[in-house]
Amino acid sequence: MSREILGTSPVRPDGYGKVTGRDQFGPDVLLPGMAHAKVLRSPHPHARILWIDASKAEALPGVLAVVTGRDFPEVTSKEAVDAGEESIEARFMTALCMAKEKVHFKGQPVAAVAAVSPHLAQEALELIEVEYEPLPVVDDPLEAMKEEAPLLHGDLFTESLAGRASRPSNVAWYRRLERGDVEAGFARADVVVEREFRTEMVHQGYIEPQNSTAWASPDGRITIWTSTQGAWQIRSQVATILQVPEGQVRVIPMEIGGGFGGKFTAYLDPVVALLSKKCGRPVKAVMTRSEVFQATGPSSGTYIRVKMGARRDGTLVAAEALLVYDAGAFPGSPVGSACVTGLAPYKIPSFRIDGYDVVTNKPRVKAYRAPGATPISFAVESVIDEICLELGMDPVELRLKNAVEPGDRAPNEVEFNSIGLKELLRRVKEHPHYRAPLEGEHVGRGFAVGYWGNGAGTSTVRLSFNPDGSVNLVEGSTDIGGTRASMAMIVAAELGIEYEEVHPTIGDTDTLGYNDGTGGSRTTYSTGVAVYRACQNAIAELKRRAALLMEVDPQEVTFSSGVFSAPGGKSIGIRDVIKQLRKTGGPFEANGVSGGLARAPSFGASLVDVAVDPETGKVTILRWTQFQDVGKAIHRAYVEGQMQGGAAQGIGWALWEAYAFREGHMLNPSFLDYRMPTALDLPMIDTEIVEVPASDGPYGVRGVGEASIVSPAAAIGNAVFRAVGARLTRLPMSPEEVWRAISTSEAREAAAG
């Protein structure tokens, strides 16, 4: 095998275990003497804890330990700790595990119990007495920004690159990105469109809830089996929260049932570790779905105002955007990335983008697939669609006219390296879907572009070799989207062996060097570079061994497609060299580390046909094509799957999903009431892969996991407008919302005569 394997779709190495249910997920962990934990959570969205009495719970037979905020070390540090696609202040991270003096959102932990069974632990929770002093609640970010709003944190001051505010506020961060003279830009515009948008919190909706098992050994070592996208990030958080050296913590990532950015945070891990330490047994906890909704991190709800101006020929000349992102109880919404992504696809000579990170009495948000990008792109791409309609321009043509190219700059002034937006747009224009006639009443075709900058980070991998000529690969990237398959393909391609001869496994924090997490669409790119480098290191050593076997000078040996060759017609296959390692100096391992890589941004686009029932407001998707510049598809079926998965989640966000709150209380914390799409709701999502190689890395790979969720909401909104003439500015575009928009638009038309 050689590089022709790249771009094919071999069977996944972990397929058998997944299909037969034999793979070990976190809840499957079973250790001798293991106890089970349950967490008591605040019923109030904002309250002071006056006292907690756990004595009755502790006295219940079968209860082994109880912990409250008093058992957790005092972490006052304002240092930020790595939580995957974000960082979070250490003291706030502790508060997500266990409240001390105050609770800031409903569902925040206030105590936890370990008992001989989960049912007994649950029973014991009811015996814990907590006296709260309820405090005023603010659950809307715009309300929270007002001067008279109740303050969540007395010591939170708005910070920005311009300095720190002098009075405490619920606005944690303020960011401004700007270029050129915005007012002069708008003065040059022939068309100006300005709209306000609102979106609600949505959850990643991973099927496997958060879970963790810990064993705090009497020798001080803590071992944790958990469901996470980043074992090293969990290690760092546990060490910080429990104030122990990182080397004392071993985190073993189990198979994972979805994450989408939401599984980088140690919600349960420090709690079960502390319970284990207290009761001297391993302790396991598994969240319920209601806990997942109310006590883990959804994506931000937002308020966004976008104003854009264009010349009559379609040239965009000015833009202004105001972004208010709800962080939930503690600072850290993805407003920073939102500020960079929304306008990134376009060359706009003058713009001003203001972003606010605002705390409210709701669950602290977490990353969700292209964090922050979907709401801002819903806004920007809707406004651009209106400009196209006003100018009578083709929506792809206008975007092509303004599309960024290599050498242009993103809104944060970072120069784009190799990007493929123009190639992608040209592919859309040529696609049969774009040219197909639309038939029927109240049908419309919508189009939108999405951008995600993609991460790079660092990865560490190791290769070792077996006497049968096969190769073991240990990587530290949790396998969510097919990492084992794509990394094994790279080993097969570089070493010239069969894909089936590569045995990939996922290591843990004790068995491998540091790895950034599986997130930010970085894994195939960055871990792929680490694997490539490990292969090159292996080839260098194997070349030396091959020279010994062929009795030639190593300098004379060349390597191609799995065969070492030397002058005089000598040659030996790589398998034979591997099989004879003991005869040529013994075993060896080859390591690979990546880091310092340039970003490999990805552009995507959604093209959708919808039918709208004007009587009920129901939107039916008739046809969907998802486009993406992936650089180079390593495992083609997985790439298509990522594009389809992102589009599916984007469709759910657009049409159905939303947290409903009343005074900080979530009203729909179950899959019965929180409406995620099922297979019955979704159309076939066709994919169109565009391959413009990225600047860095051996094959031009770009991450593919996120860009596909960015454009669907805007594409659907644009399709609905073209179907029934009603502009949707709120997500989700539920039947009620669509019906209301149609009614408003009809009333407006009637009033206009």
Add this chain to the structure above:
Amino acid sequence: MATVIVPGMLQGATGGRSRLVIEGATLKAVLRRLAEMYPQAGERLLDEAGELRHSVALFVDGVEVKAGDGLLVPVAPGSEIVIAPAMSGGR
């Protein structure tokens, strides 16, 4: 000599300059020099220990340097260093 691109929000601390040309073999050396030239800007970029604040992201020739990454990143003559607000949230 590296060119440092200063965002609008920081230009109040750099005398209104949007581009600075500063010498230094590493990012740390460039930022130290920047802090000497513009102490207020230095305070906003670096904490008391001289490390990058979490509110800031730097891009050296397009490669992101985040808080916690360390500043011993080589800077070549002609390199471009973009100062930007951090992309990720948190503190």
